Amino acid sequence: MEFVDVSHNGFLVVMSCLVALVAGFTGLSMTRDLAAKPVFEKKASVALAAVALGGGIWAMHFIAMLGLQMPILFYYDAAITLVSALAAILIVGAALILLHFTERNRRTISLAGGIVGIGILVMHYIGMAGLELCRAVYTLPGVILSSIAAIALCVLAFGIAYGQRTNRHILLGTLCFAIAVCTVHFLAMAGTRFTAVPSGAEFGPLMSNETLALGVILFSFVMFGACLWVSVTYLPAPEEKTSKSEAGPAGSKPLLQIPCERDGGKVFISAEDVLFVRADGHYTQVYTEKDRLFCVWPVTEAAKRLLPAGFLQTHRSYLVNPVRVTRFERTKDKGRCLFDGDDLPPAPVSRSKLKAIQDALAS
Template structure:
């Protein structure tokens, strides 16, 4: 079999890089501040971010494949092509679940980056196997180089984007992620040859380059829309209202708590009534879906505040954030245990004896406890 001459359209190569960058920015922006949201909302946004990142990986691959110029007509198997898209979305979803439901440590960042890195390679070679009337030929060295570069670049992208969830880190993480997906594709293509064959696999219906172009344009259009929406939110100040507030006719409008004055009491629900407890009597606050539980020396009380609201209202009080799901009162801590990248605060309370301390909060907790 004669190896076919291969070339690429520079315009489509550049377009594939733009698609990868838009996908990275959209997915990483959607997950900003996710750890402070309720569990149900977190799951929905992870699904959307997985579709943006995974769909972007798939779109980038096939935009680049549209730019592949061979001296023969070839097609794609529809079933295998769709499977490659689902693989990309699934692996990204697994990585995001790890990052937003496990303690975020160096190990979890490496694990998430490696999962996505292997997923990008799997999606690439699965997408290539969808080619009909044209067979790609790989070399072991080319596959090994694609795997190593994909894992290394994606680990770097997630380490930057999730090391500190700032706008700057998200932008740099976007650049690394976009370049990772782009580079892996062309590193893999550099180790691939093509030969013409006369056999069809008949797994699914055939897709021509023209039909594939329509599908890729549609997926890229949706991605561009999501990119623009997240871009507007990303650039807008987080505390600035989109529209000016409407005037309140009441002579005594309800005011938000003054951030300069600490909240002295926390509301809780008991036997159909709203009661209040002194903040100094509460040892810890734990998130439970859209609500929280207050832990005292001998009670566990239900509070209607979500953990984000509790953190905001108690910012001037004695409480300290130790984990995405916990606030603690350092005055009630009876012991502290440090591990390699995180720690645990111990309490002598009836319903809660340990509270995890995440890596990002470890320094602040140790400073507050004087250890």
């Protein structure tokens, strides 16, 4: 069997990696803060994210394949090429459903990452099966190395992106996802040889490199547009001007408003009406005299905003409004703050903060 020499166009290699990076950023950003959204909107966001991530895997592969240079003429089977894209989108969609519609823990995140890694492999080898007038011959080390890299790097990417849903972790997860997609492709290609065949058994109509390029360009254009759309959510919100009626007495600061969810809609609760805030996973629960409301702020963000407004952090998971504390109780080396309200739980005070909280409440 005679193999042909192959090389790669450097510009298209760089573009393929850039598309993988943009796809990862777009898909992982679309799934932020889904817990607070209605079920239909949550499903739509997961579907769009699956298209972004799965389609990005497909686009990266075929942009890199457009840069594959061989001394023979070759085409692609259009039907198999389409199947490879759909397979990637469906497998990634299954992983996202697992993450957003079941209990999310370390095992679930690892399983989802492994599924996405398998999706990259499935997409790659189905896409390679679409070659016509040219046949890919795989080596065992190439298949094994690319498989290990796909699963390990995707588990790492999703472990970072879903371990904590902060901007920093999503951006790091995006980088790991792009590295995973690109590494798997080029590791697999390094272990692949190509040989010319006189004819092929077409499953569908043939598609030239020029036609494939048009499809990839169109998808990439949509992907970059979606990237710009989701990137707006990372920009700092403009400061809203407060009218005199909202500002309170002359010289006083405007009242802080906390964004919460009630019956599927957004409401804003004044900080002075809040008794305490409790961490709830990557989000928080806001307690008033009559309500317990969901807030998309993590406890770190709530602390950053509420501590300057006079709240006290009694525990790593609790922020308390000292004005609304009706009684403080101490038991040995721990304490708790009690409030007036219907069936309100107390806010615990950790040992390390006990003296500081006692002094603050006594002043």
